[in-house]
Amino acid sequence: MAAILGLLPLVLVLVVMADSVSGRFVVEKNSLTVTSPSSMKGTYDSAIANFGIPQYGGSLAGAVVYPKKDNANGCEEFSSGTFKAKPGSIPNFLLLDRGDCVFAKKVWNAQKAGASAVLVADNTDEPLITMDLPHEDGDASNYIENITIPSALIDKKFGEQLKKSANNGEMLIVNLDWREAVPHPDDRVEYELWTNSNDECGLKCDMLMEFIKDFKGVAQILERGSYSQFTPHYITWYCPQAFILSKQCKSQCINHGRYCAPDPEQDFSKGYDGKDVVTENLRQLCVFRVANESKKPWVWWDYVTDFHIRCPMKEKKYNKECADSVIKSLGLDGLKIEKCMGDPSTDAENPLLTEEQHAQIGKGSRGDVTILPTLVVNNRQYRGKLEKSAILKAICSGFEESTEPALCLSSDIESNECLDNNGGCWQDKHFNASACKDTFRGRICECPLVDGVKFKGDGYTYCEASGPGRCRINNGGCWNESQNGHTFSACQESGDVKCKCPPGFKGDGIKKCEDIDECKEKICQCPECSCKNTWGSYECTCSGDLLYIRDHDTCISKTSGASKTTWAAVWVILIGISMAAMGAYIVYKYRLRSYMDAEVRAIMSQYMPLDSQSEVPNHGQETHS
Known part of the structure; x- marks a missing residue:
């Protein structure tokens, strides 16, 4: 920085400004958790340095190493690779004393020696401060832009505990965590x-x-x-x-x-x-x-x-x-x-x-x-x-x-943790679904949305399709089977029961559903009926020239007298309608003729009075006296 x-x-x-709140410089912190030894387990504050590259959004675990007293402050260069971790081992965090040189120089010397991070122990009992760059460039200008490891300041008391543990030969494992720094x-x-x-x-x-x-x-x-x-x-x-x-x-x-x-x-x-x-x-x-x-x-x-x-x-x-x-x-x-x-x-x-x-x-x-x-x-x-x-x-x-x-x-x-063993989350390779979701802070196990269908579960050990459309995904985990062009499924998209054998079948609905023989239950009751069981259903037929009506469980004749009576009734009705229409037409013609005769007589009476009528007065000409 x-x-x-x-x-x-x-x-x-x-x-x-007079009306502003009092100003202050805020020390930005991240957490430091000690996982070993057990006597020091716990979480402590550390102040993020104003240079280097903190792992924002992530964390870094390492073994704390305290150098020999002749260079405990890190102001002198260490031998190249002194603190470089061996392949397959946990990274080394170098613990250094504050004082005698600028913070950035300590961290630069530690980085060149192979350290993955630096902890600087304060030498004064005071609140944490921010390790800053020197105001003047000087020698710092040659290395500050090349510092790439994170570093943090810890308070004097905590630093002394770490040093004591390191000097006693105990394994010191700590975790620097920046996930809540922003x-x-x-x-x-x-x-x-x-x-x-x-x-x-x-x-x-x-x-x-x-x-x-x-x-x-x-x-x-x-x-x-x-x-x-x-x-x-x-x-x-x-x-x-x-x-x-x-x-x-x-x-x-x-x-x-x-x-x-x-x-x-x-x-x-x-x-x-x-x-x-x-x-x-x-x-x-x-x-x-x-x-x-x-x-x-x-x-x-x-x-x-x-x-x-x-x-x-x-x-x-x-x-x-x-x-x-x-x-x-x-x-x-x-x-x-x-x-x-x-x-x-x-x-x-x-x-x-x-x-x-x-x-x-x-x-x-x-x-x-x-x-x-x-x-x-x-x-x-x-x-x-x-x-x-x-x-x-x-x-x-x-x-x-x-x-x-x-x-x-x-x-x-960032690395995609889902690429390694699916991040330890649930997955179903049958329809290519996984609960592992990559985020910047690391993977989360969250049941997915597949083809518009939401899965529910803990995300780690199980996820199952839920709600509308669930039967499209692997039949919702329920029984289904096809025979002779017919398919039956036990999957239910609504209600509390998710798998239920369809009508005509019995079973748990998950592993199996068996066909019910309805004929054994004498479902065809009429005397003339005979029953034949089918997969998922049944068929009732009638003997002779009879037709089976399933809704009423009865047989009727395909050519019964009732049918002849019906057609006779139809012809009677048609003939009646025809006669009524002809009668109506005759009445209409008679009334129309009478009406026309009356109109003609009224018109003619205006010009040629009939014997049965008196003279029609002329209103067109009136005399006034």
């Missing part, structure tokens, strides 16, 4: 990276930018698939009121001393100033905000990597013009970004940078952000090397079991 990116003059202080409540991981746009701070800046370039593809896959929610952050400082007009504050701060960054070269007389870094940090924040508003937050990774390549400080291209060209090439809205940034020269607060200052203060289980870079996963600060596979492990450990994306199950970051 990189240390502070450059140092500010003493006039610059970390912002602590919370994993659900199927999405929230993580944030506290970074900086400065690329002229030496090894630490190089490590940061190398990580961003390497991790970009992974981050974008996680973000595009909605597996994660990423947020970039930038540390800013403020200049005390008494020094706002000083040369240092004017060159390192924007917005009248409110937001400051260290001078990139630590020289105020040349190169870029701290205010240039703050301005670019603000631009990168706004790039993320504008990209996020357009539902493409992953574009931030493209901008930062492109800016680093195209606009480096050493080529004097670290400026607005170069940044604008990158923004344009990515299709971002430059006007929105400018509006988001505001005016860095104004004597007023910038809402976005003020939010960043508040976010630096630790809340809940997360401590203050005081070093760069810092990665926070599910509100827990990551400890260890800033390296692609190490960070991916930490992020993957933040998913709830069995919800992690395929990216977390790739062979380069």
Whole structure:
């Protein structure tokens, strides 16, 4: 893990807002369990180092070895391979004393000697602290990026117990466990990276930018698939009121001393100033905000990597013009970004940078952000090397079991325990079903879903199909048999009884169902009937020219008198209907003729009054007097 990116003059202080909770540095811990000797069995706390590669989401067992007193602190190099475990034996954890040299050097010497992990015993009675990198590079710059083994600090009392046990020749077996180092409540991981746009701070800046370039593809896959929610952050400082007009504050701060960054070269007389870094940090924040508003937050990774390549400080291209060209090439809205940034020269607060200052203060289980870079996963600060596979492990450990994306199950970051004896879980090779499910933290035994059918059981010794569709899977474990084109099954998909012989059979429904001879039970009762047993059923037939009616268990004649009577009745009904129709037609014609005669007579009476009618008065002409 990189240390502070450059140092500010003493006039610059970390912002602590009056209405914020008191800040603090949180020591991230993992558990250390002693399994041998029995006198020390138990679980103890250990503090994760700020370098190397902790096994987030996993655990590591080893035998504790305490070196000879002449190099008990590990500050001198050990002979090559001194602590390398023999093939087939448990790995060696080297126990070292604190003091006399930096933590990273102890771990580096142990790694070169073949140790798989390092425990550093504190020499002071105090709460656990985080083993950090030295602030200055010095010799550490030659090895810190190559440390790949995990290490942890243990308290003085526990360390003395381990040393005593080791000196007595007892076998010391411990297990370092990082599975709960990162919370994993659900199927999405929230993580944030506290970074900086400065690329002229030496090894630490190089490590940061190398990580961003390497991790970009992974981050974008996680973000595009909605597996994660990423947020970039930038540390800013403020200049005390008494020094706002000083040369240092004017060159390192924007917005009248409110937001400051260290001078990139630590020289105020040349190169870029701290205010240039703050301005670019603000631009990168706004790039993320504008990209996020357009539902493409992953574009931030493209901008930062492109800016680093195209606009480096050493080529004097670290400026607005170069940044604008990158923004344009990515299709971002430059006007929105400018509006988001505001005016860095104004004597007023910038809402976005003020939010960043508040976010630096630790809340809940997360401590203050005081070093760069810092990665926070599910509100827990990551400890260890800033390296692609190490960070991916930490992020993957933040998913709830069995919800992690395929990216977390790739062979380069975890082993598939289901490949070895099916992980000790239940399996049925007949229909290729297994209860072993690979997760980032290791396998779990969980009854599977096969062809839409859910299996239930303990996952270790048994699983059985349950609910709708269960009879499609190996017939639900029940009896079934086919004969002469007919298939019968004892599988029941509903109810408490899962296997029950179908009608016409008897048995346990699981191993066998036997045909019932219904004829022996005299199921055909009628006098004229004869019974014939069939597989799963029966047949009743009638003698002579008779037809068997199964629902009534009776025989009737196929050509009975009743049939003739029926046809006679049908003919009578048809003849009756025909006669009724003819009568109705005659009545209709008579009434129609009468009606027409009456109408004709009424019309003719208007023009030629009949003898039987009086003269019809003319109403068309009236005289008025």
